[in-house]
Each structure stands twice: as C-alpha cells, then as structure tokens.
Amino acid sequence: MGTKSILTIGTLAKATGTNIETIRWYEKVGLLEAPDRTPGNYRAYTAAHLSRLSFIRRARDLGFSLDQIRTLLGIAEQQDQSCEAIDAIARGHLVDVNQKIAALQALGRELDSVIGQCRHGRVAECRIIEALAPTAK
C-alpha cells in the first residue's frame, strides 16, 4: 500500500490529452512541478501531477490564461482561505468572454454585409474590395 505508481510523460500525456512537449513546457514555465527522475533520467510523475495537469487543462479549455491558472493554483493551495479571489478571477474571465463574443458578432454582421454586396463581376468593380478600402475611391 505504500507503493507509489509512477507515470511516464507519455502516459500522462495520453491520460490528459496533452502533448508531451506541452507538459515539458508547463514544467519550464513553472505551472507543473518538476517530477523526480528515474535512474535513466526519465520524468516520473505521480497521481498528484496527474490531477494538477488535469486542472490546468480543464482551465485552459475554459479559456483561462496560464497566468490566471497560476494564480488559481496558488489560491487553491491555501485551503483555508476565502474563495472570493477565485470567484473574482472567474467572473472577470466571463466578462472577457462576453466582450469577445460581442466583438465577433459585430464583426460577423459587418462581414455579412460586405459579402452580400458582391455581384460576382470583375475585381475592378468588386464591392468587397471597395468596402475594405474606404479611402481609395
């Protein structure tokens, strides 16, 4: 029962759907703790690494930046503090996401109207080009 089962980087990669290079990169930038090494210098990950990496990937999927994740992880370690800060980060991120959606929707509408003007003629009279070059009459 004291036996720690060890994971290679490849196993960890498959288990979390992460690229091997990405895992090494998370280590390099201090997101994922550097694991012990085997005698052959292979990284030997533990279950703790697996759950931490899962956390990171899930947060990435939700669009958090690595910096935000670093902060979240830092807070998550101080189990007895209030989780206001976590809530604030998540809410702030949601605001960002909603802003991005609004911007993209505006852009989509504009693109749509530009495309709607194309009469499929020659380039010289293409309305798309005209729409893109407002100063060049």
Place this chain on the structure above:
Amino acid sequence: MGTKSILTIGTLAKATGTNIETIRWYEKVGLLEAPDRTPGNYRAYTAAHLSRLSFIRRARDLGFSLDQIRTLLGIAEQQDQSCEAIDAIARGHLVDVNQKIAALQALGRELDSVIGQCRHGRVAECRIIEALAPTAK
C-alpha cells in the same frame, strides 16, 4: 500640380491609427511596399501607401489574417479578373468567425455554471476549484 505630397511614417501612423512599429513591420513582411527615402533616410510615403495601409487595417479590423490580406491585395491588383476568389475568402472567414462565436458561447455557459456554484466559503470547499479539477475528488 505635379507635386507629390509626401508623408512621414508618423503622419501615416496617425492617419491610419497604426503604430509606427507596425508599419515598419508590414514593410518587413512584404505587405506594404517599401517607400522611397528622403536624403536623411526617412521613409517617404505617398497617397498610394496611405490607401493600401487603410485597406490592410480595415481588413485586420474585420479579422482577416495577414496571409489572407496578402492574397486579397494580390487579387485586387488584377482588376480585370473575376472576384470569385475574394468572395470565397470572405465567406470562409465568416464561417471561421461564426465557429469562434459558437465556441465562446459554449464556454461562457460553462463558466457561468461554474461561477454559479460558488458559495463564497473557504477554498477547501470551493465548487469552482472542484469543477476545474474533475479527477481530484
């Protein structure tokens, strides 16, 4: 009347709302033709540069990549060809934009539900952290 009025890079930058460094960078990557130089080695832009840069910036605002813009500019120069290709690029880009919107909306919904679970207690029982770390019960 044969006098060509010349624009410095700073004037061009202000006129198009572009960073000076960005203009030099567009030149470096072949999007904006390198202008003649003054005796003091300053870039001397013409009205043609202004309208081309306006085109680039407008297309960037609409979310086209520099590669797409390069293609658009290349087509725009061949005035007597059909504008099918331009239409195709614009339509393809619209598809991308709509996909991005859908992805962000899904993400926003998920974030929303994660945030909704926060009971503002201590980190140890924070539902946001739990939601992010699905394997670490």
Place this chain on the structure above:
DNA sequence: ATGGACACTGTAGTCGCTACAGGGTCAAGG
C-alpha cells in the same frame, strides 16, 4: 548652437505552444 521631436536599425519579448535535430534508454524478440 542647442533642444526636442521625430526618425532610423536591430534585437528581444509577448502568449501558448509546436516542431524539429540529435542524441540516450528500455523492453521484447531472434
């Protein structure tokens, strides 16, 4: 002559990876 605004080149940094190149390690099969 001098000050300040503007311009020049070149390099490094951003974010979040991805893609090598050139090696070392390990387990299974012959």
Place this chain on the structure above:
DNA sequence: CCTTGACCCTGTAGCGACTACAGTGTCCAT
C-alpha cells in the same frame, strides 16, 4: 547478446502579429 523500435531526453527555432526597447541619426525652431 544483439538489434529493433518505441519511448524519452535537451536544446533551439518557429508560429502570428505585433510591441518595446536601446542606441543612434535627422530636422527644425529658437
């Protein structure tokens, strides 16, 4: 025992689209 092939290691360079210097030169008004 040896080879094959899958896996792992380090280190570096590249992506897109810029941004931010550092160190130097130019221009114009006073």
